[in-house]
Amino acid sequence: xxxxxxxxxxxxxxxxxxxxxxxxxxxxxxxxxxxxxxxxxxxxxxxxxxxxxxxxxxxxxxxxxxxxxxxxxxxxxxxxxxxxxxxxxxxxxxxxxxxxxxxxxxxxxxxxxxxxxxxxxxxxxxxxxxxxxxxxxxxxxxxx
Numbered sequence: 001x002x003x004x005x006x007x008x009x010x011x012x013x014x015x016x017x018x019x020x021x022x023x024x025x026x027x028x029x030x031x032x033x034x035x036x037x038x039x040x041x042x043x044x045x046x047x048x049x050x051x052x053x054x055x056x057x058x059x060x061x062x063x064x065x066x067x068x069x070x071x072x073x074x075x076x077x078x079x080x081x082x083x084x085x086x087x088x089x090x091x092x093x094x095x096x097x098x099x100x101x102x103x104x105x106x107x108x109x110x111x112x113x114x115x116x117x118x119x120x121x122x123x124x125x126x127x128x129x130x131x132x133x134x135x136x137x138x139x140x141x142x143x144x
Contacts, residue, residue: 001025004037013111015045019066019078026074034076043067043080044111048098050082083113085126092134095127 003010012018022041029037045063052062063080071078087095097103116126 001028001037004041009040009042011042011044011111011115013044013108013114015043015049015063015110016066018043018045019063019070022078023070023074026070026076031075034074038076038078041079043078044114045080045082046110046113047082047084047086048101049110050080052101081114083110083117085113085117085123087127087130090127090131092131094134095130 012022022038022043026034026038049063050061067078067080087098090096094103113126117123121129
């Protein structure tokens with residue numbers, strides 16, 4: 001809230017968790033000030049979260065549904081962006097497992113990958129760096 005009061009743009013990384021944080025902040029702001037407050041706030045997440053569906057209905061996307069619900073409740077527009085990186089063709093099975101939902105990223109992974117993408121890191125470069133890090137972590141775990 002302080003960053004926005006100081007006129008700073010804000011990128012919230014973490015998907016649904018950050019939507020909850022945003023909802024709490026909006027609750028504390030006078031209704032007539034909410035649109036101005038949220039004007040330069042973006043939620044950054046991953047394509048995997050955006051594609052996730054609610055358990056009871058494969059037709060409704062959880063993240064988008066929650067975003068729309070909060071926006072409607074507080075009468076504001078919420079900007080959410082997802083990074084476009086995919087691990088479909090990764091050499092690492094651990095990374096390919098993201099594509100089938102076996103692995104969930106941690107808080108901030110979407111915002112970090114979104115910033116990397118905005119700064120010009122190509123999908124091929126991102127996958128390469130992720131594969132190298134997985135290899136490094138696997139090697140570290142074998143040493144111990």
